[in-house]
Amino acid sequence: MESIKNRRTIRKYQSKDIPAELLNSLLEESFRASTMGNMQLYSVVVTRDQEMKVKLAPAHFNQPMVTSAPVVLTFCADFNRFSKWCRQRKAEPGYDNPISFLNAATDALLVTQNFCTLAEENGLGICYLGTTIYNPDQIVKVLELPELVMPVATITVGYPDECPEQPDRLPLTGIVHEETYHDYTPEMIDEIYAYKESLPENKHFVEINHTETLAQIFTDIRYKKSDNELMSETLRRTLKEQGFEK
Amino acid sequence: MESIKNRRTIRKYQSKDIPAELLNSLLEESFRASTMGNMQLYSVVVTRDQEMKVKLAPAHFNQPMVTSAPVVLTFCADFNRFSKWCRQRKAEPGYDNPISFLNAATDALLVTQNFCTLAEENGLGICYLGTTIYNPDQIVKVLELPELVMPVATITVGYPDECPEQPDRLPLTGIVHEETYHDYTPEMIDEIYAYKESLPENKHFVEINHTETLAQIFTDIRYKKSDNELMSETLRRTLKEQGFEK
Numbered sequence: 462m463e464s465i466k467n468r469r470t471i472r473k474y475q476s477k478d479i480p481a482e483l484l485n486s487l488l489e490e491s492f493r494a495s496t497m498g499n500m501q502l503y504s505v506v507v508t509r510d511q512e513m514k515v516k517l518a519p520a521h522f523n524q525p526m527v528t529s530a531p532v533v534l535t536f537c538a539d540f541n542r543f544s545k546w547c548r549q550r551k552a553e554p555g556y557d558n559p560i561s562f563l564n565a566a567t568d569a570l571l572v573t574q575n576f577c578t579l580a581e582e583n584g585l586g587i588c589y590l591g592t593t594i595y596n597p598d599q600i601v602k603v604l605e606l607p608e609l610v611m612p613v614a615t616i617t618v619g620y621p622d623e624c625p626e627q628p629d630r631l632p633l634t635g636i637v638h639e640e641t642y643h644d645y646t647p648e649m650i651d652e653i654y655a656y657k658e659s660l661p662e663n664k665h666f667v668e669i670n671h672t673e674t675l676a677q678i679f680t681d682i683r684y685k686k687s688d689n690e691l692m693s694e695t696l697r698r699t700l701k702e703q704g705f706e707k
Numbered sequence: 708m709e710s711i712k713n714r715r716t717i718r719k720y721q722s723k724d725i726p727a728e729l730l731n732s733l734l735e736e737s738f739r740a741s742t743m744g745n746m747q748l749y750s751v752v753v754t755r756d757q758e759m760k761v762k763l764a765p766a767h768f769n770q771p772m773v774t775s776a777p778v779v780l781t782f783c784a785d786f787n788r789f790s791k792w793c794r795q796r797k798a799e800p801g802y803d804n805p806i807s808f809l810n811a812a813t814d815a816l817l818v819t820q821n822f823c824t825l826a827e828e829n830g831l832g833i834c835y836l837g838t839t840i841y842n843p844d845q846i847v848k849v850l851e852l853p854e855l856v857m858p859v860a861t862i863t864v865g866y867p868d869e870c871p872e873q874p875d876r877l878p879l880t881g882i883v884h885e886e887t888y889h890d891y892t893p894e895m896i897d898e899i900y901a902y903k904e905s906l907p908e909n910k911h912f913v914e915i916n917h918t919e920t921l922a923q924i925f926t927d928i929r930y931k932k933s934d935n936e937l938m939s940e941t942l943r944r945t946l947k948e949q950g951f952e953k
């Protein structure tokens with residue numbers, strides 16, 4: 462599994478297209494992931510059409526990968542198909558609630574990661590767009606998602622046209638806990654984040670952003686409380702509109 | 708990637724232990740998954756102690772894998788470590804809200820699936836326990852999870868002592884949509900679920916459960932509306948208690 466070990470996010474792609482046959486076979490294999498009661502509570506919308514990419518881009522804050530990648534995949538939590546089947550079989554579905562959203566989102570995210578691994582193993586590069594859950598309402602509209610369908614992940618895919626440095630990761634001991642969660646002391650926090658803070662690119666980041674610490678770039682610029690609260694509202698509203706908060 | 712294609716859930720394990728070195732190296736590799744802004748918003752609690760497994764079991768409806776697997780892993784959405792770092796660096800974190808939970812849960816679930824792939828690639832077998840989000844309050848207590856930490860996935864791991872049949876999957880065309888979501892007609896639903904309904908084990912299931920249709924086993928026995936509503940309440944309450952609904 463060298464591809465997982467050596468993976469890096471790819472944001473620049475060759476103009477070369479991805480054959481439908483390859484894409485479908487990777488998707489089909491990805492559906493082997495564990496799924497709640499074998500219900501397969503997900504759908505995938507494939508975007509290849511340039512016009513559709515342009516329509517999707519604003520929901521992803523116009524990140525250039527959306528319009529430059531040959532393929533954009535939107536993975537959705539989907540209780541619509543299953544509920545329709547139930548109704549057609551004299552069974553009354555009860556999946557219009559938060560736990561069902563989380564079940565379906567889990568199913569969808571396991572498949573998303575499976576797809577990414579398979580894509581990378583086959584020479585493709587991917588970029589995971591975290592923006593999907595920030596503007597789900599816009600994506601619902603563009604992709605015409607019905608009730609009980611909610612977008613949870615977007616991946617841009619293509620043949621890599623770059624090979625960026627691998628980003629740093631926190632030390633294993635900062636993430637893994639034995640038997641119970643051992644909460645972090647100030648000393649442990651210093652230790653866990655020391656390497657990240659020592660990196661020249663992060664020091665440069667602090668300099669050009671005129672902040673005092675690296676953490677302030679996250680709290681004051683990239684992932685602000687006020688933005689998070691606004692996006693939480695959009696998330697709540699969209700979950701309600703999509704029927705997961707009955 | 709034959710291991711993804713051929714994968715099956717393993718519920719029976721050899722008594723053979725998993726060396727800590729192997730487990731740690733698989734976990735470390737799994738942390739290569741995409742993560743929101745490279746924040747790594749997850750923690751993993753490793754359970755090897757038999758007493759701890761016994762304590763965890765009720766939260767997972769006493770499924771026997773919890774006490775019989777050599778290792779149980781609980782993957783948690785974690786904004787605690789990151790927020791502590793922020794505070795220690797004169798930065799005010801704003802991650803006590805639903806979107807931050809979903810960001811962290813996404814990070815954790817991508818890592819979970821990555822770990823499963825790596826484990827299976829290395830000859831281990833896994834079982835994904837969907838029960839984690841049904842009784843998160845119990846897991847929080849047993850594993851002593853602090854505020855801004857929420858369990859989202861549990862995996863039992865060990866060397867396989869069985870090789871069950873691969874379960875069926877819905878046809879690709881029932882899951883993948885081109886450009887926009889094409890909602891299902893009754894004919895499409897019949898077609899998509901025809902193979903599943905034709906399987907002898909599913910027909911047998913209907914017979915022994917005395918239901919009229921396979922779908923009724925899901926709606927009336929396995930995933931009931933009343934249970935989903937109760938579990939949604941527990942989910943909401945636990946998210947609040949863990950500080951993600953400020």
